[in-house]
Amino acid sequence: GAVVSQHPSWVICKSGTSVKIECRSLDFQATTMFWYRQFPKQSLMLMATSNEGSKATYEQGVEKDKFLINHASLTLSTLTVTSAHPEDSSFYICSARDLGETQYFGPGTRLLVL
Amino acid sequence: GQQLNQSPQSMFIQEGEDVSMNCTSSSIFNTWLWYKQDPGEGPVLLIALYKAGELTSNGRLTAQFGITRKDSFLNISASIPSDVGIYFCAGQSSARQLTFGSGTQLTVLP
Numbered sequence: 001g002a003v004v005s006q007h008p009s010w011v012i013c014k015s016g017t018s019v020k021i022e023c024r025s026l027d028f029q030a031t032t033m034f035w036y037r038q039f040p041k042q043s044l045m046l047m048a049t050s051n052e053g054s055k056a057t058y059e060q061g062v063e064k065d066k067f068l069i070n071h072a073s074l075t076l077s078t079l080t081v082t083s084a085h086p087e088d089s090s091f092y093i094c095s096a097r098d099l100g101e102t103q104y105f106g107p108g109t110r111l112l113v114l
Numbered sequence: 115g116q117q118l119n120q121s122p123q124s125m126f127i128q129e130g131e132d133v134s135m136n137c138t139s140s141s142i143f144n145t146w147l148w149y150k151q152d153p154g155e156g157p158v159l160l161i162a163l164y165k166a167g168e169l170t171s172n173g174r175l176t177a178q179f180g181i182t183r184k185d186s187f188l189n190i191s192a193s194i195p196s197d198v199g200i201y202f203c204a205g206q207s208s209a210r211q212l213t214f215g216s217g218t219q220l221t222v223l224p
Contacts, residue, residue, distance in 0.1 A: 043214045093156045103212060105156035
């Protein structure tokens with residue numbers, strides 16, 4: 001089946017630093033990838049839609065200057081949390097959509113901002 | 115925006131019992147999907163439903179796409195310990211984005 005990887009799987013950083021999370025589709029090309037955020041005991045909330053070669057589309061309430069998304073190739077999208085603060089601590093999950101329009105999810109990245 | 119109501123929020127069942135959970139929406143979806151998420155992992159797709167009225171099985175799992183296109187249910191038969199986890203429904207709209215339900219935490223007691 002389709003495999004999506006994320007790196008790193010977890011990261012701890014100091015407040016004010018930036019963190020980059022990578023999402024890769026390993027065995028298929030994905031023109032569209034999605035970034036979600038999940039707080040403990042809550043559902044997944046869509047943050048943004050990442051389209052290869054164009055600007056990402058952000059959901060209402062998500063700051064595009066804080067959560068920078070780059071989708072430079074058909075197999076890689078990156079999410080950079082800039083000037084991270086403790087309230088940004090969360091579980092970040094990406095998904096990649098194949099040609100059949102099925103979304104396959106990565107294993108998630110747990111971010112802890114101290 | 116679109117909202118999905120998923121119930122029950124949590125379930126405690128004995129091993130071997132059947133389980134049923136459902137989702138209802140305030141609006142129509144083109145596709146219904148059911149995912150399972152283990153702690154610290156991303157969601158894994160269990161079943162995808164593409165047509166109203168469709169009934170689809172995947173092993174011990176059965177899911178249906180409601181006729182009104184505003185609801186779906188998932189049944190798990192003869193539960194086993196590894197069924198433990200959080201189950202999410204998700205609806206896909208014409209905009210091809212997913213809206214997730216609030217999740218059902220399933221605990222299977224030996």
